Amino acid sequence: QSVLTQPPSVSGAPGQRVTISCTGSTSSIGAGYDVHWYQQLPGTAPKLLIYANNNRPSGVPARFSGSKSGTSASLAISGLQAEDEADYYCQSYDSSLSGYVFGTGTKVTVL
């Protein structure tokens, strides 16, 4: 029951900048709940990438950044690298569902 919408895929050449959008609603992102982002490399568990809209956990490169505005959020990857090829998910909370919600997921391909 994904209620956060992401593009299915984005791609870019090494060194380029790509962005992934995450669109929610007035009961999720628009209600003020924080947005978090996860990176899932092939065959592995998801890993926290960005928390509370725009904060990076220790060890996450500075080329990853997040933002939030209104009912949407975005993840930007600058200086795209081959190792960034993965699935990315946004996550928040939805008061109408009384539960956590994930985005539909975006596959990033490095050309």
Place this chain on the structure above:
Amino acid sequence: EVQLVESGGGLVKPGGSLRLSCAASGITVSNVWMTWVRQAPGKGLEWVGRIKSRTDGGTTDYAAPVKGRFTVSRDDSKNMLYLQMNSLKTEDTAVYYCTTVAGKFGNWGQGTLVTVSS
């Protein structure tokens, strides 16, 4: 360092039951909120259920698709988290992850695969 290790997955027939376990180290499960998240083959992430810390009442919440069938619990003496799954359906087939949660899902286990099939 926080480590979460899930176990208990396997093949079960529709209508059957299974209990998943999550062994925690580096944290005290009674002091944190913890959840289960699942991922069907080739699909996205789906939150399943949550248990609050003891100081926050230890109450549980569930996603609509599993409410009434799944139960999250913990054993503080063993520092373990559990997911009891009853009345399993084919659509419950997924990798199940246990995670810590504080708004964000900070720490994840490696997951355990549950396959519901006749």
